[in-house]
Amino acid sequence: MGVHDNADSKYIVIGNSSFSKLASKRPTTVVFNESSSKIQKYEDNQQNIQAENVDKGNINLQQQRKSLPVYKLRKRLLEEIRRNSTLIIIGETGSGKTTQIPQFLLSSGIAGSSGCIGVTQPRRVAAVSVARRVASEQGVETGKLVGYCVRFEDVTSSQTRIKYLTDGMMVREAMTDEILSDYSVVILDEAHERSVQTDVLLGVARRAQNLRKLKNLPPLKLLVMSATMDVDKFSKYFQAPALYLEGRQHPVKIYHAVKSQEDYAFSALVTAFQIHRDSPANEDILVFLTGQEEIEAAVVSARQVAKQLDGQGYPPLKVFPLYSALPTHQQLEAFKPSAPGMRKLILSTNVAETSVTIGGIRHVIDTGVVKARTHHPTTGLDVLRVEKVSKAQAWQRTGRAGREAAGKCYRTYTKEEFERMKEMPVPEIQRCSLAGVALQLLAIGVDITTFDFMDKPPKEAVDVAVTCLEKLGAVKGSPPQLTTLGRTMSLFPLDPRFTKVILASTEHQCLEEALTVVALLSGESVFTDPPAKRQQAYVARSRFASPEGDHVMLLNVFRAYSNTKQKKAWCHENFLHHRNLEYAASVRQQLAMLAERANLEKASCGTNTEQLRKALLEGLYDNLAELQRDQTYITVSSKQPVAIHPSSTLHGSKPSLILFTEIVATGRCYLRGLSVIDSSWLAEKGFNIGKHD
């Protein structure tokens, strides 16, 4: 009669997590007040697996189009668009604006007889799926009248009149054509999401419109589509009126916690089981948490509680994690509709806020927190920490309960706590390094130091970015001017420091290796990290490890991957991310093409990977840390105390000088993506680092 025979004791194994409280069956409830707030408007028109499945029912497409709320307003809308050179359109979820407005423009003749209607999206999947949808509504093949353009995929032709593209693609187009002469209308969709590229485009498109006016060229019509909360800001920035479009969204009842909760993850799980107890089966539950580790721990707890409830008259409960680092096949598990009489409980990061939509969700539990990254220009440090969400994000989460039917949203924080939240999240342009943006803008012909952003980034961030480009030799003078090298660099879709590594790699005869490593660094991690198999994953990875560091290890992984036939199975065996490796392979291919155009000398260093590390130093010379007498590290540039991240192959070793790709403060200040550097290489380059002896 061991411990595990006792029905109650099996929860003891949950151990160190705070959820042991939950398993101990301490009588715990979270009490909610029904809120009087009406549901706010927020934006969402992501196409997704669910939506596409629904469309497969043979309902007449034209009938469907006519039933969309935007159809009724067609006439009024077109009048306003005719009258104004710029119009802000506030479109609620389900209004049909993304798919219909471009078609209205085309058929009404507003878009003219030539020239494209460009519709920008923050996400690739959205650009692709909306384009396909609109092509089928027009009864044409995608790529003819209606097409899309995203990285690696240009599905357009000379016949294309409606073109969906990522906002980053349009910024790139502006680099060779500052007046956007291919377009008669530009529609900036999802503008409220305020991605860096959208913010750049807001200014670039407005400038293109003015330039065309000044040069007496055919006018550029601008439509900015956004959610409610940003209206005044957009209206002011563009000096344009706003038009409101109603949406089609089911009501969501909001509940706030009566008392402030000290442990949001615990409260969320307690709430989930309260809902599970009280609600009919097939009403699925979506919980917003902050990160992989927290989610995996919560999944373990929830599954144990679900198992205990088995056979007690509750519907069977399936628990799924959801976060973007999860391999695709595991993500798909969470999307499968639950069988009749069952319930899904999905524990997700903010991917489920905008990027993906899950069917069947009737209950949302919002913990009110999110993990957010903020760049500090003066120290070069990125801070990644759990923060309170904004009201806009809270509303976005709430809306996820009302996609298919009336729903409920449980906020595990009080009404007062909600009221104290900021209205909008800080736009990304104010939270990131600007070197890449500064270079893009200069290539368009704009000086970032005077560019009229809707929300200005901090002056220090702009100064640091310009200085960084000067040091790389990409710009010179005041106001900053692009050099020949800078012009070449702007063609690469990379952080300028990575581009510099590629360009300088020719001096070290290792272009091939530089392309590989930079491609891998500019995507997501290729290592998978299933918490349950951490040790196995570590062992599997060790066969690629190198004493020279993570960059050479990445090279080893990619070389092995390239020589493998059964890539998917091989990735699985080796705890590697097939999706991310394939993506890196595409990036590498694109970079290789750009390198060829730039006439870079093809060369490989073979096993002499020291050359690669020297090339990395050419772009990342500011990212050095040295070992001190007390065996800890400090950064060379800002004397910041740092530590080697436990995921690094150099974790546990103590090289005296290391180069890092990234510096992120989470619990501590960690360096990730490391290479061992020989200090004599710095002397060769004329760098001086203050040795402490």
Next chain:
DNA sequence: GATTGTAAT
């Protein structure tokens, strides 16, 4: 000695 929110060119 102990771990990485989400997009995108």
